[in-house]
Amino acid sequence: MRTGIYALMTTLGLVLAACGGGDGVGSGGTGIAMSSVAIGSVDSLGESPSGSYMVVNGVRFDISHAQVEVEGVSQEDANGQQSLKSGQSSLKPGMTVQVNGTLDTGFSTGTAAPVLSIPELRGAVDAVDAALGRIEVMGARVYVDDETVLDGLSGLAALQVGQIVQVHALPTSSGLMRATRLQLTTATLPSVQPVLWGSVQALDTVARRFQLGTMQIQYAQAAFLNGLEAGMLDNGMPLYVHAAQAPSGNVLVARVLRPAHSLSRQADTPVVLEGVVTNFASAQSFALQGTDIDGSGAQITGGRADDIRNGATLEVAGRMSANGVLVAQRIRVRQRAVVDPPSALPPPANTNGNGNGNAGGNGNGNGNAGGNGNGNAGGNGNGNSNRG
Template sequence: MNKHSITGWQKSLGLGICIISAAALIACGGGGGAASPTPEVTPAAPPPTTTNASTLTLIEGTITGFGSVVIDGVRYSDAGTKVELGDNPELKKLATLGDLRTGMRVQGEINKDGVLQNLLINFALVGTVSAIDNAAGSISVFGQTIKITSGGQLPTVFDGFNSLSQLQIGDLLKVAGSVAADGGITATRIERRLKEGGELYRLSGPVQTLDASAKRFALGGNSSVTVDYSKAKVLPEGAVIENGKLVSVVATAAPVQSGGQTVLTASAVEVKSRQTPDAKELSIGGQINDFKSLASLRIGDVQVDASSAELKEGTVLADLVNGAQAYAKGSLTAGVLKAASLKVFKPETALKAMLIGQVTDFVSIANFKLRGTDVDASQASFSKGKAADLATGAWVSISGQLTASGVLAKTVEILPPPADKPARLEGAISGVDLATKRFSLLGTTVQWSDTTKLNPINMSLANLANGVVLVLEGSYSEASGLFTASSVKVIATTGVLKTVGFSGIAFDVTDTGFKVGSNSVVLGQSIKFEPSGTSLADLKNGAKISVQATLSNVEGKATLTATKIEVQKPEKDGEGVEYVYLSGLIADFVSNADFKIGSQKVNASGSGVEFIDGDAAKLASGLKVEIKGSVGKDGTLIAKRVHFMPG
């Protein structure tokens, strides 16, 4: 990935930070700053926040959905958003919107139009597992305790495993979450990754037993590791390491035994209290930790003094407990927020996970993806359509509850395709009416005519029947509520095996199968491995893979059998820039140089682009692809390879 030396939000913090107004919060719905329960949101909804033209709003919170980006239940437009990964504090990496996942902790900037300008992904800890306590629901990494939340408004999201029992000592984890004054981390997301070499390790916590002459200190809650910062860069510039200050320590190597101690040699130390400069107005949402009194608590990583704060919306002192989701606003001085108001979210204003977009990787109503997030809609109520309308390519709006594995949908609204834009629909049709030349596909009424092109040409649309699988090209009219088909291609009749494709992190790998997200995959008899030289031995827990599999019904259960597996090993171009991978359905196709996957803009017009299972002429809205490329300075994903995926 391309790299930056500093993020946009860091540069512009000094320009001013404003409070999100109460009116804007009500318009946004619930979440980290909402004044009422989250309402239903459709793609046509206006931006959720409006700020004063002369100021910027800084937000910090947890991603709870997409459509565009939802942070603590509040939806923000991501048109033109630049995303960066904060793994290396000295040299930020450009990422894509496709890299965002539920449970990630992020810092962002909102411009005067309510649009996310910059978004920084932060992890509190990166390291290997040293202990697992299933009974207590916690794990230890380099001596630091990570607390798992199994329920409530923000449960810990797992990626690369689905229970603590599947972790092993030595597994490499990336942990997002809030760090308490005792050094404990309440995780909002944990990713298991394959060890590939060159990792940057990270620990976070309050400094204690500082020895400035020896340039060493320990971290609160971690009696195992001593930090050596003699060769470290202290960030931001001018910051001073002091006992009690919350810091993140970054190192190029894991801790080692030295002189009877376990020593982590730091390459950089971030002093968290100096990351946000003094500000007359600031708002923060997140989990309460280290609560001592109204005068001393934390929300996220921000120290709060709420001794003179007005408690809002029925909040009482008894609601202020560690783990509660809260929102405060006031002024920031020397790293402490002097809160003018404070509220704790109650069950009636609970955070909701929201997802808006096109369905991908559909296996069943209980197992599909939306914006890269696993969704189970088996318990959901449906509006403007029915469960049978769910399939790969369907446009939907989902509201539900964040879970450890994704989102448990409570409501599903079937949406029409974007109006007056070329679009592609694929799936089994129903409600065929030969007299009016209409049928239903993905919850959308389709109109055909005598001028509609048909492939194969020896077939007749007059013979269409329910259950036939078609691929349509055309456009949807909001005025008529109809999708007018310009061309129809007959793919298959009912009962034919379907091939699907999906990507993710492998876990629970055995001799007979593995899992990716919510998908359980059986190893077929003859599997093609890519790239050349890759074999079954490379399929390990934590490996990032792309899978093609046949979907069949075995004893009434959907079964995925792998036919091709691509193990995505880290790749770099001649300048050392890492390639990134992004998969999903093409949307808003204008040209090969201008289309989107989710909300990520992609350019695949380069002369050297490699196309697999298709060519440049095949690109169109509605097709599922996996893109390998690098991120340009404007945030566009410049494709080097386009792989057309089934399903």
């Protein structure tokens, strides 16, 4: 995977955000790019005498002077206005974010500069399995568990097929996600503009199409944002697809292609990363969100070394090496993996063999998530909401 290119695209995108360029991105920033130091979901938000803060991956980030850009947080956005809303008040618990800024050597506090949040999914619900905590949206399987923040829903049983949802999630593989925030909107088709995250498969540069899970993406008329160019597309590349209208069958016509979040690859940069384990070889060697992790010298909290396996949700704090590997100093087991029982959801259509694969082992067990609080946020202000 061309991680150096992905990191460059993200940095370019955040420079554009700070300068007011891009697809509806706000203005007023300095135009100075800072290292991407955190990818994860918002645990809590609050105010202290020193200003506003948010907690991500156990780190309390000062956001008092940060430029915050959130796509789709308002009802107007969910109804199809694909702009980015600015301001700290746009952030909500459970939203996935990329944080650029600085991080202290103890991985406890930081200062955010640009903060970017984009939902991994927006579209109509195709299927619901409330008993097992699953939904399907545009062919993507989404796990909903006790750590998922529900907005506009009393519970998953209240969700109906055809309703429009916006999902922030941690990807496990293309077409398979673990929801951190599930928002029900009052939008209706065809007004909603869908969003779909995934990793490029079966790229055809002549026909200008590729697969994201079970969905065929046609990108002949798409705009490329945040430094991404058509020639950079490659199989395995994670990205966001924005469309002008709902898919027709298993075909989604892209309006915008945007690179996925990525961490700084600069050697010795302190970073924190939340994700679901993939490519597991041992507790010392695995991947989170496409980033290789070296856990050989890490302190493990929230569980044991044998809890680290494919499907487990972890928070990792450490430093990037020169070859792009995150050398972990601290690993927190946020949720253990469980055996994935059979689902009542119908099997997704697969038009070319590039489907979701085997979801076994990527379950949504809550494990020991309870009691794993928000790092050092407690006692340092008046946090107004908490997740997990």
